[in-house]
Each structure stands twice: as C-alpha cells, then as structure tokens.
Amino acid sequence: MELPGEEGEGEGEGEQRPPAPSAAESYAAEALAADMDPWVVFDARKTPRAEFENWLETNWPSQVRRFGDPERDVGPVGWIAVYGPDYIHGEGDVAALQQDWERLQASGRPVTFDTVKELALNSGVLSGKWLIYLDSGFKVDHAWEGIARATLDGHIAVAKVSPRGPDSSDSRHVICVYNQTFTDQEEVVRLDAAIRATGIKCQLSYKPDVYTYLGIYRKNRWKLCPTIYESRFDLERVPRRSLITYKVTSTEVT
Template identity: 60%
Template structure:
C-alpha cells in the first residue's frame, strides 16, 4: 500500500448535465477535485502487493469509513482518494502547461467551444483517457460497489479505479478508467465488465481532458460534462446496459 497521489484526474463531484446557473459552481467543483488529487491517496497496487493482502486492505479502507478530511479520534489525516491499480496498470498522459496554453489560445480565437474542439485538443496532446463514473450513497451501497469494482481491477478485468472517501454530504463517486474516450468500443467493453462485476446503478462517462480543463456542470461553455450515460435494463432478456451517446443523443447499445 502507498499513499502518494497519482492519476491526476477526475472530480469529487462529477455531475450529470444541468442548466448552467453560475460559473462558480464549475470552479468550485474543479477546486475540490484539485484539492483531492493533491492530498494523500490510499492505494492498493496489484503490480507490487500480493493478492493475498487485498481482502484485508479492502476491509480496512472501506470508503464509507475513510474520512476525506481525517478523523481526529483516530488521529488520521486527510485522504484524497482510495485507489486500486491493476496488474498491467501504466499511467497515461496528463494535462500539462502546454495543453492549458493551447486551451487558452483556443478560447481567444472566438471558435465555438464544443465537444469536437476539445476532442481535437485531446488528440493533439495525447490526452485521451476517460472514466465511467458512478454516484452512490455512503454505507453499504458504496462499500459493496467498490468491492465489486476493486476486485475486477485486481483480477485484471479492469485497469484502474478509485473512490472518494466519506464526506459530510454522504455521497461518493467511483471512477473506472479507460485508455481512450474516442474508442467507443472499448468504452462499451468496460461498461460490460462493470455490469458483470455486479454494479447496476446509472453510469456516466467523462473524458479526462474535461477534468484537466475544469469542465464541470454549470460551466461557462454550456458543455455537458459527460459524453455517455449507461442505464442497466432489468427488463431486457438477457439483461444489459442501454447506453446513450450524449453528444449525438443516439443509443449506442
């Protein structure tokens, strides 16, 4: 186990599309995400740590019991994220100064800021990773879902995932990463693995470049911060996800 920050990405409060009310909402979410990334992480790294230690680690660090800003009674400090790295995990490209300079230049041109413009930026800088997000209440729901996801990561069926610790709002977010948000097939395959692991809640998918550029709900560009939505269809035989591409409004599966 290690507690060093990694995978500089994702939000503490990734949200569904909503009508922008004030830009500061997006700014506040971006600031919370950055703060979480900078605080220590609790990490199980399957590349270095024996599988036999995983179950004890998982029980010790249940997301519902790990406090985001520390627990004075236990003399524990803040925790940004709880994460699991799979056996083949390899960190991807991150948003850096050159990306942000290009982003500033793009905005200054007066060009329409939309998904296609940001996709082009991501491809130019090789920042193509993204993540499926799931929002869960604290307690059994998040602990159970996290166990399902984390086990799939350690077993090599998923690459890497993280979960936010307990906060006063009693909500958590789990992020499951993919390599390329432009590769729809791989995103659907990851959705299938998440569903087969036992998770049935609504999922939304967000490109990491949106996070790097501070694109959250209520952003000034009126961009929906997620590009796919997956709902598990309990009435379909066989049961499966129904995924909507939120950019095109078309059903993918």
C-alpha cells in the same frame, strides 16, 4: 455562467467584493484538492495479492474520512484506489493541453465538444472514466468491493472511489473506473460491460479526462455537458444489458 462580482459595503468607500467562483470552478477546486491530498492505494503491480483482503477491510469508503480525524491523528485522504496488475500510467501532455486551451479561448473560436476533442487528440490526453454515484454505507462499500476485485483480477485497469464526506448524514461517493481512450467507443462499451459484470445496475455516466483537466464540470460557462455517455441497465431485456447513449449526438450505442 461565471457569477459577476457584487458591490457591497466594505471598510473602505467603493470597496468591492471579489467575484464569486462559478459552480463549475468550485467543483474543479474540490477535485484538485482531492487529487493533491494523500491517496490510499493498493497497487497490484507490486503488492502481494495476499495483502488485498486486509487492505480492503481497512479502507471501506464509507469509513475513511475525506478530511481525516485530528483526534486520532489521521490525516485527509483524497481518494482510495486500486491499480490493476497491467496498469500503465499515461496521461498525455497535460501542460500542452492547457496551453492550447488558453489559446482556444483567446481565439474566439466556439468551445464545443469537437474543439475540446481536437485539443485532446493533439496532446494525447485521451483517458476517460465511467462515474458511479452511490450513497454512503453498504451500497458504496459493496459496489466498491466488486470494482476493486475486478481491477485486482485485471478486468479493469484502474479505479478509485471518494472517501466519506464531512456531512455523514447526507454523504455521497463517486467511483471512477478508467479506460485509455475516450474516442474508442468499443473500448468504452467493453468497460461498461466489465462494470456491469460486478453486479452494478445503477445509472452510469462517462466523462473524458480532458474535461477534468480543463475544469469542465457541471454548470460550466461554455454550457458543455460534462459527460458524453450515459448507461442505464435494462432489466427487462433478455439477455440483460446496458442501454448506452452517446449524448453528444443523442444516439443509442447499444
């Protein structure tokens, strides 16, 4: 829920503090700021493969600082990304999506997964991503190397990872691995398999990009869960594979 403004003692009588941003609004603002800051990108469509090893070694996520290093004249970095050789950028009509979103909220209709999905289909904003959260250091660097190489080899279309945060003692990273259509369940499952093939066994969550564009994050005012799939790797099954749950209906996919 959005937090209400509070009355407080100001310089003038009756002066009020501005409303505090909700948690979801804070998360959305942080994500937007990262998107707008410069990215470090290896684009396999136009960069020689021979340059990849040096690029990877130079840009480990645990070493690249989100807000730069003024002493070394290094600026902020929003994301570290790899574009695969067959990657085609397409995000749909985001402006139309956001206009429809405003109309939906003004209409009084319930904001549910189905109503947001309808907006996504109408605007063509259909991409989504598996999210992998890892501690800074060896864990994230090792996982990112596997994802980056799979992207370079064309098994994954595009992926990105967040750089190291300002608090080095408790820094977490997120790796985002994308597919084109969040409504295509088979495509979502295939992408999970491509991620697992790199050796990653931790829990994964899947988020449609329409939620990102509309600011639907944790603790949002509509009480929507910001992820629609969850993947847990089952080490006891033979052959080993993911157990994927579609959270919208609480049904097991695999």
